Amino acid sequence: MENPLVQALKVYDRLMDDTVKDLLSIIRYESLPKNTELLKFDQIARNMYFIEKGLARVYYYQDGKDVTDYFAIDGQFIGAVPSFFTQEPSYKAIQLLEDSHLYYFSSTGFEACCDHHHDLERATRKLMGFGLVQEQQRIESLRFHSAKERYENMERQYPGITNRCPLQYIASYIGTTPVSISRIRAGLQ
DSSP, rough: OHHHHHHHTTTTSOOHHHHHHHHHHOOOEEEOOTTTTOTTTTOOOOOEEEEEEEEEEEEEEEEEEEEEEEEETTTTEOHHHHHHOOOOOSSEEESSSSEEEEEEEEEEHHHHHHHHHHHHHHHHHHHHHHHHHHHHHHHHHHHOOOOHHHHHHHHHSSSTGGGOOOOHHHHHHHOOOOHHHHHHHHOOO
């Protein structure tokens, strides 16, 4: 069975056998418990994670409020992307919301691998483009859609999350309150 992180990258472009071999040499696996902080505030993001099974969130504080920036659920990547690429301290943190099975690689190992394998560079560029489109859609959603529409979009992007994630993080993510989420859920049933 092929490594799930490699499979996820192959969705974006074909990877040569020697690329996969070198990529596998830098990938690590861990099974970690709920509430583990993968990255703390003001740390440099040295790793990018792939959630094989589990749930995580990237969050920050604004005016003393905990704000969920985005989630990763089974089969998705998560990391403090600006810090990962700039190697500067992150103002965001990453928290596991469930016991999770993770694959990850370091920024230095990944950069070295990309330097030698342009097919990996190309797949990564396409993955980053996909991520950029998702982020643009999220910004537009926050600006132009109702809380109900944002909730429905979240359910499509993160299938099953509403049964797995604390209500306050869902509310924070879509920019509303837990009370509003309860009303939205009542209206959808």
